[in-house]
Amino acid sequence: MPAxxxxxxxxxxxxxxxxxxxxxxxxRFPPDAKDRARRILQSCGGQSLGSYSASQGVSCxxxxxxxxxxxxxxxxPADPDNIYLTTGASDGIASILKILVSGEGTxxxxxxxxxxxxPLYSAAISELNAVQVNYYLDEEHCWALDVSELRKALxxxxxxxNPKVLCIxxxxxxTGQVQSRRCIEEVIHFAWEEGLFLLADEVYQDNVYSxxxxxxxxxxxxxxxxxxxxxxxxxxxxxxxxxGYMGECGYRGGYMEVLxxxxxxxxxxxxxxxxxxxxxVSGQAAMDVVVNPPKPDEESHQQFxxxxxAVLSSLAHKARLTEELFNQVPGIQCNPLQxxxxxxxxxxxxxxxxxxxxxxxxxxxxxYCMRLLEETGICVVPGSGFGxxxxxYHFRTFDGMTxxxxxxxxxxGA
Numbered sequence: 001m002p003a004x005x006x007x008x009x010x011x012x013x014x015x016x017x018x019x020x021x022x023x024x025x026x027x028r029f030p031p032d033a034k035d036r037a038r039r040i041l042q043s044c045g046g047q048s049l050g051s052y053s054a055s056q057g058v059s060c061x062x063x064x065x066x067x068x069x070x071x072x073x074x075x076x077p078a079d080p081d082n083i084y085l086t087t088g089a090s091d092g093i094a095s096i097l098k099i100l101v102s103g104e105g106t107x108x109x110x111x112x113x114x115x116x117x118x119p120l121y122s123a124a125i126s127e128l129n130a131v132q133v134n135y136y137l138d139e140e141h142c143w144a145l146d147v148s149e150l151r152k153a154l155x156x157x158x159x160x161x162n163p164k165v166l167c168i169x170x171x172x173x174x175t176g177q178v179q180s181r182r183c184i185e186e187v188i189h190f191a192w193e194e195g196l197f198l199l200a201d202e203v204y205q206d207n208v209y210s211x212x213x214x215x216x217x218x219x220x221x222x223x224x225x226x227x228x229x230x231x232x233x234x235x236x237x238x239x240x241x242x243x244g245y246m247g248e249c250g251y252r253g254g255y256m257e258v259l260x261x262x263x264x265x266x267x268x269x270x271x272x273x274x275x276x277x278x279x280x281v282s283g284q285a286a287m288d289v290v291v292n293p294p295k296p297d298e299e300s301h302q303q304f305x306x307x308x309x310a311v312l313s314s315l316a317h318k319a320r321l322t323e324e325l326f327n328q329v330p331g332i333q334c335n336p337l338q339x340x341x342x343x344x345x346x347x348x349x350x351x352x353x354x355x356x357x358x359x360x361x362x363x364x365x366x367x368y369c370m371r372l373l374e375e376t377g378i379c380v381v382p383g384s385g386f387g388x389x390x391x392x393y394h395f396r397t398f399d400g401m402t403x404x405x406x407x408x409x410x411x412x413g414a
Contacts, residue, residue, distance in 0.1 A: 008307045010300050011246055011289040014040070018049050018285045032298035040285050049281045055274040057085025057255070058281065061288045065255050068291035072205075073220040084256050084269075085287060087279040088249075089203045089240040092256035094124045096236045099269050100165055100197055101130045110163035112153060114145070115387035116344060116394070118173045118201070122387075131161035136389060139346065142335050143177040147186045154194060166196040171204040171215065171339030174386050174396040176319070178213040178338040184221045192233050200237040203254075204340040206244035209316035213338045219257065235259045241286045243341065245311040253283035253290070315341065319399040343399045344383065346392060365393040 010033060017023050017037035024034050043060040045051035056062065062085060066078035086092035101109040110131040113121045117134075125132045135153040137143040145168070157163045168187060170179045179187075191198045200218035208215050219237055223230045241253035261269070293308075294300040319337040326334035326345045334345035349357075349364045357367035365382040372395075373379050383394030 008246060008304065008311070010294060010304050011241075011248060011286055013300075014289050015251070015282055015285050019282065021047075030299040032294055032300050036289070036292070037285075040288060044281060049285060051281070053085075053278045053281050053284060055276070055278050056270065057083070057279065058284050058288075061085060061284050062255075064288050064292040065257075069217075069219065069257060073217055073223070076220055076223045078219075078257065082258050084258065084273065085279050085284050086238075086254040086256055087283065088242060088252045089201065089238040089254040089256070090120050091252075091279065092236070092238050092254055093120065093199065093201065095269070095273065096197075096199060096256065096258070097124050097128055097130070097165065099265060099272060101128045103162055106160055106162070108161050109165065110157045110161035111165040111167065112150070112157070112163060112196070113167045114169060114172070115389075116174050116383065116396075117167075117387055118169060119385060121167055131157065131163075133157040133161065133163055134387065137172070137175060137177075139335065139389075139392075142338070143172055143175040143344075145179055145183050145187060147190050150187070150190055163194075164197055165199060166191055167199040167201065168218070169201040170218075171207060173201075173204065173340050174342045174344045174381075174383075175335070176337040176340045176342050176344060176399065177335070178208055178210065178215060181214075181216045181221060184216055184218060185225060188218065188222055188225060188229055188233060192229050197234045198236070200235060202237050203240040203243040205239065206312070207315065207341055208339040209319045210336060210338040215339070219259065222259070232260060234261055236261075239290075241283065241290050244290065245308050245315075246286075246290055247311075248286055251283040251286040252280055253285075253287035254279075255287060255291075315399070319343075322397070322399040337399050341399060342396050344386070344394050344396050346394050349393050365395060368393065369395055 013029055013033045014036045017029060017034060018040055021041060023029060039060060041047045043058050044053060062080040062083040065083045066080045069078040070076060084092065103109055108131050110133040111125050112133040112135055115134045115136050122132055133153055135150050138146050154163050198218060202217060205215045218235055222233055222235060236256050236258045238256045239254060241251050242249040294304045322343050323334050323337045326332045331348045332345050334343055337343055347368060349368055354364045357364040363382060363384045365384050369380050369382045380395040380397045386396060388394050
């Protein structure tokens with residue numbers, strides 16, 4: 001993912017102070033950044049980012065994550081003991097899948113994933129020798145999630161696997177949609193009905209651009225559906241420093257919150273994470289700034305708000321521009337870009353071009369994307385890498401392109 005349009009100063013300030021504590025005496029850093037750094041260092045072994053942390057993560061950072069979740073979800077309690085700091089969200093997702101996957105033959109664990117999907121899922125499923133169970137998002141209705149499609153996919157998969165896990169990406173990658181609260185309620189009911197473990201990939205929760213959409217966390221909706229659901233449905237939800245308005249991918253900071261996991265399985269999860277020692281402590285510190293940003297009474301707050309709003313408004317503007325320009329081009333159709341950071345427009349490739357691609361033993365959308373790269377210098381990713389319905393073609397692109405880059409893509413499409 002490209003870096004954010006502009007850097008938010010507070011995160012690198014705090015990480016720098018934690019990395020080189022002598023800077024705490026420098027007048028160049030605001031007092032609240034220093035206070036954050038001191039608090040993190042006091043919770044670190046040896047008061048240094050260079051020491052191992054507890055395998056579950058630095059305790060004060062897990063506490064800050066829990067408080068962040070409580071604020072986000074309107075006061076619904078979050079227990080730091082259910083929080084696991086991870087090496088980016090990807091590490092958390094892979095860890096949860098690892099403890100859930102088992103069996104051989106038709107007893108192999110089935111993992112339901114959306115199509116189009118983020119390729120992390122198919123790769124992790126393959127690595128663990130689990131069974132990938134595809135369910136298709138509804139492109140005609142802005143990539144909505146239809147429970148009837150989930151049910152069909154589940155029942156088909158039961159013939160050759162043991163489906164246990166349902167993965168949801170909201171807001172969507174690569175599709176850029178934001179699922180409605182009603183949809184989330186229906187998914188939770190379906191998981192409850194079928195005894196499925198829910199994985200909620202919510203790393204783009206801060207990236208919602210459409211005024212008609214709102215991010216609803218699975219944890220909040222689950223709680224509000226009442227104890228019949230909130231006390232029984234197993235849920236792991238994920239967040240990261242890599243997305244949102246921070247865009248700090250290289251720190252590899254992330255967390256997962258795990259609910260209703262059987263105590264014996266939770267013990268195995270802790271044991272498995274202990275073998276990995278701990279996630280990068282600098283990434284944990286970065287995650288702390290994401291969940292515990294400057295408060296209104298702190299010196300850094302005004303600058304933080306200005307930078308945050310500048311990033312999000314820039315991304316929203318570019319999402320609207322990308323959608324508008326793509327839909328002006330014959331042969332390209334782009335759904336509304338409601339959230340996340342990507343566009344996944346459909347491309348209508350002429351039959352002769354499809355034939356040419358087949359002669360070259362190349363997927364038609366790969367053929368299109370390579371021609372686009374050669375003729376314009378713009379690199380987009382063919383939709384076949386994410387999955388798509390047979391006979392349809394797409395590409396994924398970052399919806400933060402400049403006007404000039406977007407126009408180059410549309411000229412190539414034309």
